[in-house]
Amino acid sequence: MAPPSPTWHDKLLGGFRRTSDRLLGNLAGITTGRLDDEQLDEIEEALIASDLGPATASHVRARLADVGVERNMEELGIRLVVADEVEATLAKVARPLQIDAFPRPQVILVIGVNGSGKTTTIAKLAHLFLEQDYAVMLAAGDTFRAAAIGQLRTWAERVGVPIVTGPEGGDAAGVVWDAVKKATEIGTDVLIVDTAGRLQNKRELMDELAKIRRVLGRINPASPHDVVLVLDATTGQNALNQIEVFRDVAGVTGLVMTKLDGTARGGVLVAAAERFGLPIHAIGVGEGVGDLRPFDPNEVARIIAGVDAGVAR
Secondary structure (H helix, E strand, C coil): CCCCCCHHHHHHHHHHHHHHHHHHCCCCCCCCCCCEEEEHHHHHHHHHHHCCCHHHHHHHHHHHHHHEEECCCCHHHHHHHHHHHHHHHHHHHHHCCCCCCCCCEEEEEEECCCCCCCHHHHHHHHHCCCCCCCCCEEEEEECHHHHHHHHHHHHHHCCCCCCCCCCCCCHHHHHHHHHHHHHHHHHEEEEECCCCCCCCCCCHHHHHHHHHHHHHHCCCCCCCEEEEEEEEEHHHHHHHHHHHHHHHHHCCCCEECCCCCCCCCCCCHHHHHHHHHCCCEEEEEECCCEECCCCCCHHHHHCCCCCCCCCCC
16 A cells, blocks of 8 residues: 655655754754853854744744743743744734735746746646646746747646747747737736846846736736745845845745755744845745645744654654
């Protein structure tokens, strides 16, 4: 008999394992009975070193200072406080993409630097919406690279959704215009648009996105309804820099964080939440088409802090 397929919880456990191990390793050996100021400083530094961000680390320190004067604080107790504070931070931003635009389609621009997993994330989002019984179409708006057009076309065929493309080097706004017209004609619920990731030339990227926005605005003033930035968690603090730049250049409305299973720096998910407060629509913990989903802040926080039943140690 074949082994049962891993659940989403199983994938989260595996995906955040290195992040949790790093946090526990940074905390190991700090606590020896009652917490004093020196130990609180060490704990705060350990949390920052684990990429959880200075605000979350500061909140944990304050909580521990409050309870530490009353009783001894063992490592598990510290991890439980970490879990609480991480959950509080993530709960403010964990918001799945809602398909509620009228008239349809809801247009989602997907942006991100090349190599962030942007194209595969588009396919995974399409799969997620198909699971919710929405009709989905893709638009290959990254006309700068022939490889991007071909890759997105391959994913569209694999997932089973239509795609609108144009020639390499063609007008991205023209592709988007054609896609919206076609999506409207056939009654598509969601149009997901790939865009170029040329962050090294911010002015060119800004001009192209502005042109796409103007074209969309002529069809529906509310469009694009979402501008989603895809981030590669393995880049750590650089992901935070990308949020800052793209937020200013492209008017980012929400985030998707990928490749959390490939790094010990998954704490950057928490740092992004605390620093920017942008909705985090989904996280990726695997290469399969079903390995990108919205997340439960409590579940993720307990796994990161090493207090989930599957990782407690």
